[in-house]
Amino acid sequence: MTPVHTSPTPVTPEVAHRLHRAITEWYAGAHRDLPWRDPDCSPWGILVSEIMLQQTPVVRVLPRWLEWMRRWPTPADLAEAATADVLRAWDRLGYPRRALRLQAAAQAIRDHHGGQVPDDHAALLALPGIGSYTAAAVTVFAFGGRQTVIDTNIRRVHARVVSGVALPGKSLSAAETRLAEDLMPEDRKLSVRWNQAVMELGALVCTARSPRCHECPVSADCAWLAAGSPPPAVAPRGQAWHGTDRQVRGAVMAVLRGADAAVPEDWLTVAHEIRIDGSVPLARGAEKPLEKLLSLDAPEQQRRRAVDGLVADGLAVRTDGGIALP
DNA sequence: TACACGTGGCT
DNA sequence: TAGCCAAGTGT
Numbered sequence A: 001m002t003p004v005h006t007s008p009t010p011v012t013p014e015v016a017h018r019l020h021r022a023i024t025e026w027y028a029g030a031h032r033d034l035p036w037r038d039p040d041c042s043p044w045g046i047l048v049s050e051i052m053l054q055q056t057p058v059v060r061v062l063p064r065w066l067e068w069m070r071r072w073p074t075p076a077d078l079a080e081a082a083t084a085d086v087l088r089a090w091d092r093l094g095y096p097r098r099a100l101r102l103q104a105a106a107q108a109i110r111d112h113h114g115g116q117v118p119d120d121h122a123a124l125l126a127l128p129g130i131g132s133y134t135a136a137a138v139t140v141f142a143f144g145g146r147q148t149v150i151d152t153n154i155r156r157v158h159a160r161v162v163s164g165v166a167l168p169g170k171s172l173s174a175a176e177t178r179l180a181e182d183l184m185p186e187d188r189k190l191s192v193r194w195n196q197a198v199m200e201l202g203a204l205v206c207t208a209r210s211p212r213c214h215e216c217p218v219s220a221d222c223a224w225l226a227a228g229s230p231p232p233a234v235a236p237r238g239q240a241w242h243g244t245d246r247q248v249r250g251a252v253m254a255v256l257r258g259a260d261a262a263v264p265e266d267w268l269t270v271a272h273e274i275r276i277d278g279s280v281p282l283a284r285g286a287e288k289p290l291e292k293l294l295s296l297d298a299p300e301q302q303r304r305r306a307v308d309g310l311v312a313d314g315l316a317v318r319t320d321g322g323i324a325l326p
Numbered sequence B: 001t002a003c004a005c006g007t008g009g010c011t
Numbered sequence C: 001t002a003g004c005c006a007a008g009t010g011t
Helices: A014-030 A043-052 A059-073 A075-079 A083-090 A097-112 A121-125 A132-141 A153-164 A173-181 A188-204 A245-258 A265-269 A286-295 A301-311
Strands: A317-319 A322-324
Touching: A014 A188, A043 A059, A043 A097, A043 A132, A043 A265, A043 A301, A059 A083, A083 A097, A083 A153, A083 A245, A097 A265, A132 A188, A132 A245, A153 A188, A245 A322, A265 A301, A265 A322, A301 A322
Parallel strands: none
Antiparallel strands: A317 A322
């Protein structure tokens, strides 16, 4: 292995070997027992888990994944489902466009890959909703390929252990990619375990806010810890939420998921016409989303922008009766 | 490159 | 409590 010179302290083959051994041994005893890690889990199940886990915590994915796999155990099953059912099953996982793209991916798998999830990295990358990370993850975790997986957890572990900084930069750099590639064990089977183990270390121990360095198997080799755990160079910019278009889109989607008929557009866009007295033809359970929509007190213009955006994104459609799930 | 895109638990 | 954060992708 070529020494890595992208950090203040180059990673020698000896250090790399020590990291491989320490982190994979830690993984063997400390990893979470998740259903998509079961040796019997299908590539489709793993692909579904990877999409659901994008920007979403494991605890929230678990119940949705179990229900999803029960209803649509193969790509062909999901390909043929009604999109409105797919969006309702996605429930409150967030970023519902992922559900749309997952169904589109299922249709592409049915139409162009004989119904089988492709094991080829390039073919995976060509599917809707699958980018660099997910293509690599499926290649590795579903098919045991030797690919460099880089997610936010892995970036953080590398940033601390090797580069000695608290957090990685906003976007993935070429140097980071090269570091990750250079750190990969040559042996294919070990590389699979390495990818999985570093990710898990970042998720359970080397966390963003309060890392548990006393539990870390590589604390002795950690450049960040050795440097005295310096704080991040630049404080990450907070994610705005209250009053944003996203919040309003989310509220509108919640209403549409709970409705058993098209919702008149004015009820969504004109605040004073949204009522929660039970006279609106919405399914039971929709009251709460409606209350949320009301409490937002979002300007009419913003509500219209949200509805227009949802329609433009294919998450909703305009019908004679109003707005509905597609 | 930077921004838009959901949601809810945790500190 | 207000803000941070979570297995990213598409434009």
